[in-house]
Amino acid sequence: MPRRATPTLLLTRPEADSRRFAAMLPDLPHVISPILRILPVAHDAARLASAEALVFTSQHAIAIAGPGRGRTAFCVGPRTAALAREAGYAVIEGPGDAERLQPMLEASDLPLLHPHGRHVARELPVAGMVVYDQLPLPLNARALELLAGAAPVILPLFSPRSARLLAVEAAGSAAPVWLAAISGAALAAWQGPFEQGEIAPTPDARGLAAAIGRLTGGELS
Template sequence: MDAILIMTRPAPAGTDFADTVTVAYGHTLTVIQSPALRIEPLPYAMPDTRNVVFTSARAVEQAPPGDGLTAWCVGRATAEAAEARGYATYSADGDAESLVALVLSRRPHSPLVHIAGRHRRGAVAARLTEAGLRCTTVEAYDQVPLPVPEELQLAAAGSIPLVAPVFSPRSAQGLLGLSFTAPLHVVAISPAVATLFRPMKPATLLTVGHPDADHMRDMTVAVLRGLAGTGE
């Protein structure tokens, strides 16, 4: 029997990612959608700006339309989401470190606004401000924890291998509190995520070489194929 794919990424991104994995894998997978968080929009006043910083596509969803504003984006998927909403984009194609370096390399003259969640990493606005640029943070959404569904609890107590692509330390929380008898295979988007799982001693703990959805998909599919005995 194939392994079960566990998605703790919030909806709808978790569902969309599972669909891309299924297509790349080549046949139907059993998927347990167990989002660790619910995205809850927060009211905010948008400052006057020509430059917006995005560290996730989720933030783009909560932002006003671009109408020609410039968006400084952490990666390609975020940039594509911003372009779809009318922003002119720059993509760092990496992580928060790469994004800060990109903005500092071009040093826009007008103030920047980082539209982000209440819980965030990387201190992007603070680092840009320390480097001499004007950047403020607007909290546009909250990430509200969700209970672990019974389906995942039963799978964790079973014997079928579980493959969990984990996209953030916050979404990792949907797995860290569980006890597993089933073999757990974790694909982490960053070393920070991988570090959280080391005490659990999962059967597999891999970190992608580049923190984006394409690399997460490819490594997840490789793990699934390896477990099925069809690794290429």
């Protein structure tokens, strides 16, 4: 019986994020086709610059928020925390997802401000400010060609919204689709056929890499 073709990763986060994730799985070929474009939007820059303490659940908000100047920043996980430290914030690192970050915010007596995108997976019990939008992008020609093929395609789902957008873009795919979801909510948001799916044991890039490892168990040996 012929061996099944090696699956290919279809990475749909912004280019730099996708390349960083691909480096975690060097044995898998990959195609990058961002599904979202990050676009800064008008906001109260003076209020953001003067905020005593900030909450970062996305790295995109850090550059928009500007220099930390020693201000406190609650960060959702290690990647966001590392970028906030580089920007000069005094970081309190969270456990990797907004749900588990919430009790830390509720225990703080600081006046917190959460700069975030127009679309958020979870509302937090602090003041919020929209500082960027996440505009949908169509899959590129390489991604569509991949989905039209016969080899399995692994789709990491980093949020419920990206899962919904990808399900529409991948509708009618001829390739077997394998889903690796960052959360149960992201997997539930997928409205389309798939051959198999795994939920990350932790809601971060390492957890997704582990889920992909389970999907490909035996396929790459």
